[in-house]
């Protein structure tokens with residue numbers, strides 16, 4: 001075993017290997033959205049007593065999302081005549097970029113991180129809000145009232161939920177005393193599996209994150225029954241697939257990974273005895289997948305809220321709660337617990 | 339004056355507010371619990387083309403037409419809420435039996451079609467038909483690439499007839515056979531043919547054929563005699579039974595025929611063929627149908643019809 005570890009260490013010391021790993025993280029992201037999308041189809045189906053996709057690819061329809069992607073690519077690319085072509089076409093890049101950039105600072109292991117920025121969490125929360133600019137652009141460029149309503153709902157939702165999200169993360173930063181993601185994970189060593197002093201922050205963060213990635217029950221910006229697909233009503237084919245689906249799932253994975261890092265001890269194993277370097281990405285993946293699963297479960301359990309309920313909940317419940325939580329964590333900070 | 343009695347009803351007096359009271363958040367957790375339970379239970383999907391559900395016997399799949407029973411009364415077409423039944427017919431006249439009597443008119447069915455692209459399977463046509471000419475069958479696999487092919491004409495509607503299931507067994511407590519008068523009327527017709535030729539007992543199917551050697555028109559329907567009408571009815575009754583797939587009478591009827599074919603053979607009319615030839619024709623029809631890829635039940639039904647026709651010496655409907 002020491003040989004293997006040594007080999008790994010020499011490999012990790014090589015900048016080219018490091019670069020390869022960093023690139024592969026980005027290359028893994030797109031297939032990961034396909035996998036998450038597929039699992040979501042299956043979870044949804046089984047909650048509804050169905051089987052979900054069963055044919056594509058042979059075994060339990062594993063290739064369904066891949067086939068969907070190929071189908072989207074083949075579709076005609078339609079841009080409405082009244083649309084602002086440049087802005088319209090730029091949208092998928094922005095939404096995708098905003099979602100994918102957050103992965104730069106997510107530590108899959110202490111060394112398995114693209115860049116351990118000093119202001120890691122600050123950066124992650126900042127870039128995850130870029131997507132909404134894309135959505136707003138889509139709303140204005142489409143020349144469609146549903147698109148505009150959807151985009152404005154999206155902007156309103158982001159403003160309302162970004163606050164509790166940041167405040168919940170701030171509590172964790174207070175605990176760790178650092179904004180670097182690796183430091184945050186290491187500060188959770190005494191707690192290993194669940195960072196319990198941050199229990200309330202975790203709940204607030206998850207609720208706000210669900211609203212942030214526009215997943216039910218907070219999916220009013222793309223509520224089909226009311227405003228078709230919101231800002232993406234006029235999008236079709238590949239632009240739709242990347243602008244909406246891929247971006248949504250990448251943001252979904254990013255926020256789950258972020259929650260894992262902030263609250264579930266990131267790459268730390270569930271019990272200290274299992275703390276072995278090569279296994280760390282596995283723990284990280286397991287924790288992230290569980291969060292993904294729970295969010296899917298929540299999605300297929302609750303109905304969509306109304307727009308006013310959403311705003312009331314954010315401003316009257318979540319924001320005061322997260323402020324109180326900051327005081328609570330501050331008080332804990334004075335005790336030897338953290 | 340009757341005294342009004344005051345009855346105290348046993349109503350649950352718990353206020354609604356009390357029932358509804360729950361702790362904050364338990365509803366959310368209960369929701370999660372329910373979805374998780376459903377997630378872990380077996381899904382109910384039937385992977386249709388690969389596996390097929392066992393349908394209840396009385397499933398309503400498609401409507402079959404018993405062409406011979408239809409009198410072109412148009413009731414079904416008029417009652418159909420979707421107006422998707424198309425019927426064409428014309429009148430024909432039956433020669434009077436005796437000089438000076440009026441010629442009887444009767445309806446002949448030319449076209450009967452149901453447009454299943456419009457039909458909503460309400461079953462009103464089946465209910466309303468006074469002559470038992472329409473039946474539900476449990477078949478449901480008749481999707482088409484071309485919507486116009488969903489209009490099933492008389493031939494396809496008649497083919498569905500071969501898939502109609504036999505009627506349910508009578509309830510044991512039901513009034514017994516003495517309630518039915520029809521079997522009593524037809525029974526002697528089958529046992530002792532009314533034809534005065536002194537023939538051996540032959541089933542009703544063959545009775546119609548000997549009628550022709552009395553110098554009457556070949557069309558059995560045109561036989562004016564009273565007795566002939568009785569046999570005709572008997573023949574029709576048995577025909578219906580055969581086609582509706584009524585298992586018991588259908589099996590019984592042809593069997594005596596095969597047991598004692600030879601005595602009636604010499605007297606048989608020239609147009610009617612021998613038993614073996616009839617079977618041979620039937621087999622050919624069956625093989626042809628199977629070769630065409632027809633449903634085995636349809637092939638079997640066509641075979642039976644061909645054998646009966648060969649025996650009678652008639653050609654098919656419209657022939």
Ligand code: SF4
Nearest residue numbers: 418457458460461463
């Ligand atoms: S079942 Fe179809 S054809 Fe018959 S009455 Fe109803 S709609 Fe008309």
Ligand code: SF4
Nearest residue numbers: 408409411412414467
């Ligand atoms: S109601 Fe029956 S008998 Fe009358 S036309 Fe329709 S199918 Fe024929």
